[in-house]
Amino acid sequence: TALPPPDRGIDTGILKELARSALIEKLNDIQGQKTLILDKSLAGPLGLVTDIALLKNQAVDKIFWLESGPLNVATRNIVWLCRPKLSLMRTIAEQVRQEQARASSSGPVVFTLLLVPRATELCRKVLEDEGVAGDLNIQEYKLEFIPMEEDLLSLEMDDVARDIYLNGDDTPIYYSSLALMTFQRAYGLFPRILGKGDAAKRLADLMWRHQSSGLPEYRDFESSDQVDGLIIIDRSVDWVTPMCTQLTYDGMLDEYIGINNGSIEIDPALIDPPAPTPAPTSTSALPTTPVVKKRKHQLSSSKDRLYAEIRDLNFAVVGSRLSRVARRLEGDYGGAKNLKNVREMKEFVGKIGGLQGEQQNLRLHTGLTEQLMPITRTDEFNKMLEAQQNLVAGYDAMAQLSTIEEMMFQQSAWSGVLRGAVLMSLTNGGIKVKNLEAYKRDFLQVYGYHHLPLLIHLQTLGLLVKSPSTLPHPSPSLRKSLRLVVDDTNDAVPNDISYVYSGYAPLSVRLVQCVTQKNSILSAGPGTTDDPAQRTGKSALPQAHPIAGWRGFEDVLASIPGATVDIRQKAEGGAGVAVDGRDKAEGSTTTVVFFLGGCTFTEIAALRWMSKQTKGRKFLIATTGIINGTNLLESFGDRPPVALS
Amino acid sequence: LEMQEAGEAVEPEERVGKLQAASKAFGEDKERLFEAKMVEDAHRLLSFQLAQERELDHKYKFAGLSVDQFISRLLTEGFSKRAEKVRNDFKVPDKRWWWVKLKALAGNKDWDGLEAF
Numbered sequence: 132t133a134l135p136p137p138d139r140g141i142d143t144g145i146l147k148e149l150a151r152s153a154l155i156e157k158l159n160d161i162q163g164q165k166t167l168i169l170d171k172s173l174a175g176p177l178g179l180v181t182d183i184a185l186l187k188n189q190a191v192d193k194i195f196w197l198e199s200g201p202l203n204v205a206t207r208n209i210v211w212l213c214r215p216k217l218s219l220m221r222t223i224a225e226q227v228r229q230e231q232a233r234a235s236s237s238g239p240v241v242f243t244l245l246l247v248p249r250a251t252e253l254c255r256k257v258l259e260d261e262g263v264a265g266d267l268n269i270q271e272y273k274l275e276f277i278p279m280e281e282d283l284l285s286l287e288m289d290d291v292a293r294d295i296y297l298n299g300d301d302t303p304i305y306y307s308s309l310a311l312m313t314f315q316r317a318y319g320l321f322p323r324i325l326g327k328g329d330a331a332k333r334l335a336d337l338m339w340r341h342q343s344s345g346l347p348e349y350r351d352f353e354s355s356d357q358v359d360g361l362i363i364i365d366r367s368v369d370w371v372t373p374m375c376t377q378l379t380y381d382g383m384l385d386e387y388i389g390i391n392n393g394s395i396e397i398d399p400a401l402i403d404p405p406a407p408t409p410a411p412t413s414t415s416a417l418p419t420t421p422v423v424k425k426r427k428h429q430l431s432s433s434k435d436r437l438y439a440e441i442r443d444l445n446f447a448v449v450g451s452r453l454s455r456v457a458r459r460l461e462g463d464y465g466g467a468k469n470l471k472n473v474r475e476m477k478e479f480v481g482k483i484g485g486l487q488g489e490q491q492n493l494r495l496h497t498g499l500t501e502q503l504m505p506i507t508r509t510d511e512f513n514k515m516l517e518a519q520q521n522l523v524a525g526y527d528a529m530a531q532l533s534t535i536e537e538m539m540f541q542q543s544a545w546s547g548v549l550r551g552a553v554l555m556s557l558t559n560g561g562i563k564v565k566n567l568e569a570y571k572r573d574f575l576q577v578y579g580y581h582h583l584p585l586l587i588h589l590q591t592l593g594l595l596v597k598s599p600s601t602l603p604h605p606s607p608s609l610r611k612s613l614r615l616v617v618d619d620t621n622d623a624v625p626n627d628i629s630y631v632y633s634g635y636a637p638l639s640v641r642l643v644q645c646v647t648q649k650n651s652i653l654s655a656g657p658g659t660t661d662d663p664a665q666r667t668g669k670s671a672l673p674q675a676h677p678i679a680g681w682r683g684f685e686d687v688l689a690s691i692p693g694a695t696v697d698i699r700q701k702a703e704g705g706a707g708v709a710v711d712g713r714d715k716a717e718g719s720t721t722t723v724v725f726f727l728g729g730c731t732f733t734e735i736a737a738l739r740w741m742s743k744q745t746k747g748r749k750f751l752i753a754t755t756g757i758i759n760g761t762n763l764l765e766s767f768g769d770r771p772p773v774a775l776s
Numbered sequence: 777l778e779m780q781e782a783g784e785a786v787e788p789e790e791r792v793g794k795l796q797a798a799s800k801a802f803g804e805d806k807e808r809l810f811e812a813k814m815v816e817d818a819h820r821l822l823s824f825q826l827a828q829e830r831e832l833d834h835k836y837k838f839a840g841l842s843v844d845q846f847i848s849r850l851l852t853e854g855f856s857k858r859a860e861k862v863r864n865d866f867k868v869p870d871k872r873w874w875w876v877k878l879k880a881l882a883g884n885k886d887w888d889g890l891e892a893f
Contacts (some may be wrong), residue, residue: 139813321825395787540871540875540876541875541879542875542879544805568810571810571814572814573869573872575814575818575842575843576817576842576843576844576866576868576872577842577844577872578842579841579842579845580815580817580818580821583811583814583815583818587811695876734831772791772840774840775791775839775840
């Protein structure tokens with residue numbers, strides 16, 4: 132593979148191509164017209180690698196959702212595409228039997244099952260017990276890392292944290308290991324693997340097992356010359372970060388509007404100029420609330436340069452950035468008046484297309500910002516933010532608990548109130564029994580007793596516990612040694628990753644800095660951050676130092692619960708390139724950061740910011756999925772109760 | 777587990793039964809006394825809500841509401857005595873009670889009531 136331009140990091144497009152062609156191949160193997168029955172949870176991820184037209188080209192006649200109930204199929208082939216979930220296997224078995232029972236005049240129907248990303252033994256077993264395994268052609272479709280952006284890969288798996296930490300089900304770790312092996316096959320062996328957390332350790336061990344399994348697909352890996360290492364961050368190492376309200380534009384969108392599989396559901400008027408509203412013809416007393424169908428819009432930095440510019444900014448400065456763009460656009464359009472000759476006019480007309488696109492993007496983001504802005508002005512938002520910041524700073528925890536309770540009494544959204552309490556428990560090593568039980572009692576009475584399993588699960592996970600807890604509680608010392616709370620954060624011109632939470636630096640990303648940007652933690656005196664040359668960006672960026680493991684931070688690492696990982700991988704037979712102490716001055720390398728159990732948009736923003744701080748190292752972010760505190764907590768609870776008859 | 781089953785039960789009577797079973801299961805574990813009490817409360821609440829529905833000739837639907845939602849509903853429908861009973865039965869702290877009442881009165885645009893408050 133050709134070396135990509137040094138400043139761009141590695142080309143992740145290959146992975147998308149891989150996912151796309153694998154699907155085409157699988158579908159092409161099946162002769163004739165086919166009906167596709169799709170697992171709903173796969174629709175979003177699949178949409179990122181393929182589209183309907185492509186499927187139609189593979190002789191897919193119709194697509195249905197995978198739901199229980201009889202099928203209505205006219206083709207010779209039925210293809211199920213789904214995650215290896217047991218409940219789905221039973222539905223499929225039922226449908227196979229129904230189709231077999233239905234007398235088919237046009238000959239037998241061929242059943243194919245594509246499991247994503249793997250066919251598990253358990254699934255095969257269930258299908259055997261159901262007596263349909265022999266009638267099904269069971270295959271795998273290896274949908275692994277999906278490039279969401281050129282520096283962001285995601286497995287787009289749901290509820291990974293619940294599976295790993297609550298249910299003790301390591302399947303997602305296994306899938307992650309396979310995806311990382313595929314990654315190594317494409318880009319070479321990670322010269323070094325570092326990580327923190329017990330699950331991170333299990334992942335690294337699994338990768339090692341694949342590596343030494345002698346399987347042909349894992350043999351003869353060469354040491355990568357594009358990637359200098361993998362850093363695995365286990366979500367259980369840092370629960371604090373997702374509990375805080377994200378303050379970047381992307382983070383706010385995800386918290387308050389919701390970003391799923393890179394897409395956001397919006398009012399269509401934000402994309403298309405609203406049609407002139409017809410004057411109301413009837414004067415009925417009933418206020419008619421028009422049901423606006425939300426439209427899915429994919430947020431993409433390559434298609435929308437404005438989005439690329441603002442997605443990682445602290446929300447506080449998004450408004451002024453947008454208005455600056457608006458003024459510039461106005462100026463550009465205004466240029467039409469001053470056109471002197473035909474040549475200039477031609478040039479201007481050529482530009483209009485681009486301007487219109489930009490204007491459309493501007494309308495979209497201004498509209499979204501207008502939706503978020505009122506939220507940030509509410510008392511509720513600001514009180515909760517203040518409580519969170521005081522908690523992570525270790526300031527007067529009891530007062531923060533009363534703030535949180537007060538918000539609960541006013542029936543503020545349950546997830547925010549619960550995130551606050553979890554944050555309190557995490558930063559204080561638990562909550563006093565009396566207070567905790569009073570809190571839980573109130574919580575259940577305000578929001579409903581159906582939340583009880585969630586509270587129990589949070590206790591099991593160590594997220595909401597009574598003090599003194601048996602868990603080690605490193606908060607105060609970590610806060611100091613890793614500078615988790617930064618007072619002079621500058622939201623507009625960030626001088627530290629803590630800008631993503633206006634003062635709190637995510638522990639997870641600080642750990643990455645321990646390995647890759649030691650100086651930003653160690654010598655963070657005002658001298659370095661206030662260097663005017665650096666602020667204006669005129670001075671040359673410092674060269675990134677090579678990865679030297681956790682050296683210098685052993686004590687810090689030891690104080691955080693969970694195993695620490697540090698492995699050097701060498702290509703067999705010494706064929707690999709020596710990477711340690713890389714001395715190619717012009718060379719640029721990529722460090723992969725893998726979040727096991729999901730990461731937030733703020734963590735992504737922080738790593739992107741870090742990519743810009745040094746010369747010679749880009750970060751490639753990989754994750755099992757993108758999460759926020761609310762959907763994380765929701766995933767730990769049971770399904771909400773059904774409505775009573 | 778019984779909690780989950782209770783949540784899946786569509787029939788109110790069935791859910792009451794499941795909650796009772798869940799409370800018993802928690803009660804057998806000394807570490808889970810708090811949870812046992814909470815499920816017992818959940819059971820008590822649902823039973824009380826069903827009883828109230830019967831007493832009011834099924835003109836209202838209370839089953840499935842949380843304690844605060846229930847109180848709020850009773851207050852907005854003008855059943856302040858019944859609301860007081862829920863308050864006492866479930867030992868609702870004063871502060872919370874006032875918040876619910878305040879919101880209910882404001883929701884009803886009961887300005888006289890608010891003034892008296």
